[in-house]
Amino acid sequence: KAGVTQTPRYLIKTRGQQVTLSCSPISGHRSVSWYQQTPGQGLQFLFEYFSETQRNKGNFPGRFSGRQFSNSRSEMNVSTLELGDSALYLCASHPDGRQGSYNEQFFGPGTRLTVL
């Protein structure tokens, strides 16, 4: 089985621009989560999608948004980029989003976003 894939792997943007990142989960996985990793804050939860619905959102401003498609692929968007948005953005998928199920998370390689 192919793992979680993320595109692009690297991005350089300037302040004020917007960016869209893409994530394809492992085949059969219905739940996708996004995390931001920075040296100062570590890994922080952005949001989780299950069956095209956002089920939970972390403590990030509204500039961060996402969506999930019917094939479980997910995108996240950051508008009006700030220098502090420079980070590694990681996507994770799990086999089944229902609570009570075995829910090991598998992560993709990440997208390294640099904001100049």
Next chain:
Amino acid sequence: KQEVTQIPAALSVPEGENLVLNCSFTDSAIYNLQWFRQDPGKGLTSLLLIQSSQREQTSGRLNASLDKSSGRSTLYIAASQPGDSATYLCAVAYSGAGSYQLTFGKGTKLSVIP
């Protein structure tokens, strides 16, 4: 709010040594706990998952234990090798979140010296 702490932040050991990495969490109402490995600039590789009802899990030279009541987990690495050098992250899934969300520690950076 769940908080996860990993001690030490960095660890350097000679090859062949056995070692223990520590993880503590503030809210014992967890769904499960997962240990990951991260190589520089890369994504996370899942090492072990322990369900809240389990006490330990083993995979090869790795053994992870979980004590929910005291809010602690340990990752034991036997006979360390230079290839084990990486950052090790502990993450807990909170059962009261209404969805599946991991809270991470800041990690322990391990260096195994040949």
